[in-house]
Amino acid sequence: MAASLEDKLVVAISSRALFNLEEENRIFESGDDAGYMKLQLERLDVPAQPGIAYSLVRKLLRFNEGGQQRVEVVILSRNDPVSGMRVFRSGVANGISLQRGVFTQGRPPFGYLRPLRAHLFLSVNAEDVREALVAGFPAARVLVESVRASDAYPNEVRIAFDGDAVLFSDEAERVFQAEGLDAFQLHESSKAGLPLPEGPFKPLLAALHRLQQAGSPEMRIRTALVTARSAPAHERAIRTLMNWNIKVDEAMFLGGLPKGEFLREFEPDFFFDDQTGHVDAAARHVPSGHVASGISNPR
Template identity: 40%
Template structure:
C-alpha cells in the first residue's frame, strides 16, 4: 500500500546539512571521489557530529511524539552513493532519529526527486541543488555549514523569515535596488492595499500555519518575520499576511538595523534570508540559510 505525504509537513535535508561533514567534504574537494569513498568506509562506524540543521530536525521530529501522531516527515536526501551512506545511517540510529526514508542520488541533482515525496522544505549546502529546487517551485534554502554549537529550546521550534525575495516576491526589492529607498517607500505606501506576490518561502509559511493549527494546544511552533523594512513600508506586509489568512507570531521592522541580535533573542532554529550580508552574520548565532531567488525564477 502506497503512502501519501499530503497530511504531513515534509522536510528534505541533505546529509551535510544534517551532520557535520566538513572534513569529509574537504577530502572530496581536494582528493576526489575515490578518496572520499575510502574515507567514509574506513570511518563507517564513527558517529557524525550534529550539523547546522540537526536541531531543527530533532525538534520537528519531536512534534510527532508530543502530538502522538505523525505530522512531520523528514527525508535525508543525499548526493552520496549507497556505498558511502552507511555512516549516515549509523549516525541516524545513534541519535535515535525517526527517519526511515532516504534518497541517495550518487552525485546527481537532488531537486528532481522533491516532487516524488511532496517536499515542503528542502535544506542543503549545495547551492546548485537549492537553486534548482526554487526554480522548480519548492521552498528551499542553502544552509550555512558551521561548527557553531547553537543553543535554543528543545521544546519549541522557532522559524524566522526575511520578507522581500523570501516570503514575498522580489518585485518591491527590485525597485529599491534600481531606484533607491525613497522610490521603494513611495511604492509600498501607495500600494499598501495591494497584496505582495508570493515568494519562494510562501508555501512553507502556509504549511507551517497548518502545522500550528494542528498543534495549537501544544504550543510547539512560532514564526517570525525579520525584515529591513520600517513600520511604514511594513504596513503592506501586514495587510498581505491578512489577505493570505496567515498569522505570523512575531514581526520585526528593523529599518536596516542588524538582524543577528534579534534572531538570537528570538532563538530561531533557522532563519531564511536572500542576502549573504544578512544571512551570513546571522549564522554566527542561529542556523541560517540563504534563499538564492530572484524575480522570474518561479
C-alpha cells in the same frame, strides 16, 4: 494501505546540512571519490556529529510523538549509498527517526523533490538549491559556518524569515534597488491594501501554520518576520499575511539595522534570507540559510 506523504510536512535535507561531515567532504572535494567512500565505510559505526540544521529537524520530528505522523524528513543527498548507511546510523545514534533517503552518488538530486512533494529543501550545494527554487520548491543553502542553535526552547520550533524575496516576491525590492528608499516607501504606501505576490517560502510558512493548527501537546511553532522594512512600508507586509490568513508570532521592522543581534535574542532554530550579506552576518549568531532568489541573486 499504500505509504503516502499526503498531509505531512515534508523536509528534504542533504547529509551535510543535517550532520557535520566537513572532514569527509574535504576528501570528496579533492576528487578522491574512492578515498571518500573508503573513509565513510571505515566510520560506519562512528556516528557523525549534529550539523547546522540538526536542531530544526529534531524538533520538527517531535511533532510525531504520540503516534500521529505529521512530519517526514527525507535525506536527499549527492552521497553514495555506502555513505547513506552511515547517515541513517548517525540518525539513530543522535536520536532522530530517519526512514527515507535518496542517494545519487554525485548527480543533482533536486529532481526528486517533486515526487516527495517537499515543503523545504536544505542543502550545502548552492547549485542544487538554485535549481530547486527554479522548480518552485522552498530551498536554502545551509551555511555550515553558522553557530549551532540554542537549547533554550526545547519545546518550540523557532523559525525566522526575511520578507522580500523570501516570504514575499521581490517586487518591492526591485523598486528599492532601482529607485532608492524614498521611491520604495512611496510604492509600498500607495499599495498598502494590495497583497504582495507570494515569495518562494510562502508554501513553507503555510505548511508550518497547518502543522501548528493540527496541534501537539508536546511541541509548538514560533515564527518571526525579520525585515529591513520600516514604517510606512510595514503595513503592506502585515496586510499580506492577513490576506493569506497566516499569523507570525513576532515581526521585526528594522529599517536597515543589522539583523544579527535581533536574531540572537529570538534564538531561532533556523533563519532564511535572500541577501548574502545579511545571511553571513546572521550566521555569527544563529543557524542560517541563503535563499538564492530575487533580484539580489541573478543567475
